[in-house]
Amino acid sequence: MSMRIQRLTFLLILAFLLQNKETRAFVLSRHSEISVLTCSPGDEAYSVYGHSAIRVKDESYNYDVVFNYGIFDFSSPNFLYRFASGQTDYLLGAYGFSDFVDDYIAAKRSIYEQVLNLTQHEKQKVFDFLLWNAQPENRVYRYNFLFDNCATRVRDVIQEQSDGNVNFPEKPENQKTFRDLIKEYHSKLLWLNFGIDLIVVAPSDKDASAFEEMFLPDYLMGHFTNSTITTGNETKPLVRATNVIYQAPESTFKSLKIVSPFVVFGILLLLVIYVSVRQWRKKKINYLTDYLVFGINGFMGVVMLWFVLYSEHPAMHPNYNLLWAIPVNLIFIFIWKIKKWRTVTRYYFVVVSVWLLLFLLLGSLVPQKFHVVFYLLTLIVLARAVLNTLFVLRGKTFDRLT
Numbered sequence: 001m002s003m004r005i006q007r008l009t010f011l012l013i014l015a016f017l018l019q020n021k022e023t024r025a026f027v028l029s030r031h032s033e034i035s036v037l038t039c040s041p042g043d044e045a046y047s048v049y050g051h052s053a054i055r056v057k058d059e060s061y062n063y064d065v066v067f068n069y070g071i072f073d074f075s076s077p078n079f080l081y082r083f084a085s086g087q088t089d090y091l092l093g094a095y096g097f098s099d100f101v102d103d104y105i106a107a108k109r110s111i112y113e114q115v116l117n118l119t120q121h122e123k124q125k126v127f128d129f130l131l132w133n134a135q136p137e138n139r140v141y142r143y144n145f146l147f148d149n150c151a152t153r154v155r156d157v158i159q160e161q162s163d164g165n166v167n168f169p170e171k172p173e174n175q176k177t178f179r180d181l182i183k184e185y186h187s188k189l190l191w192l193n194f195g196i197d198l199i200v201v202a203p204s205d206k207d208a209s210a211f212e213e214m215f216l217p218d219y220l221m222g223h224f225t226n227s228t229i230t231t232g233n234e235t236k237p238l239v240r241a242t243n244v245i246y247q248a249p250e251s252t253f254k255s256l257k258i259v260s261p262f263v264v265f266g267i268l269l270l271l272v273i274y275v276s277v278r279q280w281r282k283k284k285i286n287y288l289t290d291y292l293v294f295g296i297n298g299f300m301g302v303v304m305l306w307f308v309l310y311s312e313h314p315a316m317h318p319n320y321n322l323l324w325a326i327p328v329n330l331i332f333i334f335i336w337k338i339k340k341w342r343t344v345t346r347y348y349f350v351v352v353s354v355w356l357l358l359f360l361l362l363g364s365l366v367p368q369k370f371h372v373v374f375y376l377l378t379l380i381v382l383a384r385a386v387l388n389t390l391f392v393l394r395g396k397t398f399d400r401l402t
Contacts, residue, residue, distance in 0.1 A: 027124065029060035033115050034123050036154055037066065037100075038221040040110040040248060041185055045192050047109070048185045050217035052151040054158075055097060055113065056127050064097040067130045070150035072143070086312030090143040090150075094134045101245060110248040114224055116158065117240035119231075125161040133157075146178055146204070146315055147212075151220045158238075164231030166238060169210040169223050178204040178315065179369060181216060188251075194261040197371040198300070199307050201319040205369055265376040272380050276387045285391065291333050293384045297377070298330025320368040323359050324378040326352070349388035356382045 035055040041048050053068040071093040082088050104111050118126070132138060143149060159166045179200070186193035213219040227238040272293065279285050305327050308317040329352075335345055356378055363370060 026061070028056075028058050028120070028127055030120060031060050032056070032058040032120075032123055032127075034118055034126050035116060036114045036158070036221070036224060037245070038112045038114070038217045039104050040112075041218075042107055042109050043188065043251065045189065047107070048189060048192065049182070050185075052154045052217040052220055053100070054126070054130065054154055056130065057097070065094050066097050066100040067134060068093050068095070068100070068150070069141075069153040085310055086144070086316075088143045089140050091141070092130075092134050092139040092153075094130070105246050105248075108248045108251070111245035112221060113243040113245050114221060114239045115241040115243070117229065117236055117238055119163065122162050125163075126157060129157060129161050145313065146215050149215055151217045152215050155214045155220055162229055164229045164234075167228045167230060167235075168214075169226050172208070172210045172213055175207050176213075177206060177369075178208050178212075181208060181213060181219070185216075190260040190262075194371055194373055197369075197374070198321060199304060199311075199319070200313075200315050201317070201321065202368040203315045203317075205367065261371075261373045262376070265373050265380070269376050269380050269383070272383050276383050280387060280390065285388065287336070290336070290384050290388065293381055294329040294336075295333045297325055297381045298327055298333065300377075301325035301327035302330055320366045321370070321374065323363070323366065324356065324374060324381075326355075326381075329381070346388065346392050349385045350392055352385040353382065353389045356385065 033055075035057065037053045037055050039051040039053075041050045051068075051070055053066050053070070055064070055066050057064045069090065069092050071091045072088065101111060141148065141153070159168075179197075182196065182200070182204075183193065186196070210223055214223055224239055225242070228235050229238055272289070275286070275289055279289075301322055304319050304321055304325055307313075308319050308322070311317070332345070332348055335341060336348075338345075360375065360378060360382075363375075
């Protein structure tokens with residue numbers, strides 16, 4: 001890392017030492033190229049959507065630098081809290097092209113290059129802007145997964161620094177929601193898919209325009225291929241040439257479906273039903289099961305409610321998962337421990353039973369798609385709520401754990 005910092009420092013110093021009288025970056029030669037680099041998805045959660053960057057190459061100066069808007073620091077104070085709350089700051093970094101390529105080859109991730117069909121003036125504008133943006137006082141930005149990330153920054157730089165109008169496709173070939181788009185990358189990471197559906201909610205179910213689809217690097221590359229630039233009466237393709245810098249071997253990563261969320265929670269549902277039926281036949285309720293089921297459900301609801309109330313991410317509220325993950329359940333389990341209150345609080349089971357039955361019947365009308373596993377989680381709580389409700393309707397009370 002220290003070697004890369006030294007190289008970066010050298011390259012940036014070189015740029016400013018070669019300034020002209022207009023105090024901008026050195027003038028690119030006619031041999032210069034501005035390219036968009038697209039890197040294929042990786043197997044880690046943070047890399048599953050791929051990556052985009054801008055390459056500035058000028059053989060006349062032996063200058064070959066990648067400008068990367070995807071830099072973040074795991075070791076920064078309160079990183080996880082800031083990330084969850086939508087207060088994550090990313091920054092623009094710049095380093096040698098060979099270092100960039102080496103990293104992705106080591107990770108076995110393909111690299112594709114689109115050489116842009118820009119005029120000399122447009123190349124210079126892009127380069128000047130990137131060097132200005134890479135300065136310490138300018139390089140930090142507030143990351144937003146759907147609307148302001150490494151790919152959208154690349155799109156915006158090219159669009160805003162072009163002399164003419166960049167004409168992106170107006171409509172996607174197949175209209176997809178934001179949720180549909182990100183799910184295309186989760187086929188191997190089943191638990192990530194489950195977790196994202198817990199907190200990335202209703203706003204992600206709206207249709208994404210072709211322009212909005214470019215928050216994903218693969219879609220950025222695809223739409224750039226079909227885009228043009230219009231200057232005056234001249235219209236030309238945005239991309240002049242496409243090169244494969246590195247073609248990675250096909251990934252052999254496989255997710256173990258035997259431990260997928262559907263299998264795990266499906267088994268838990270069967271176990272809860274089995275325990276509940278046994279307790280019904282014995283006419284004895286083990287309230288420890290209720291504490292676990294209602295406690296976990298309530299805790300999930302509290303976590304999701306925190307994201308709704310405190311996260312700045314635009315796709316995390318409203319969250320209709322709170323219809324089945326009920327935060328009040330966490331409070332209820334503590335109240336339920338007080339035996340003298342059970343005569344009244346036992347009717348809470350009746351309320352929860354009716355509420356969850358209505359959710360199962362009418363959930364399809366809610367403007368949010370629910371992961372199939374969420375219905376399993378609902379049935380787990382419903383099984384315990386119904387068991388207790390049956391005892392309530394029979395006038396039975398149990399003041400001790402059995």
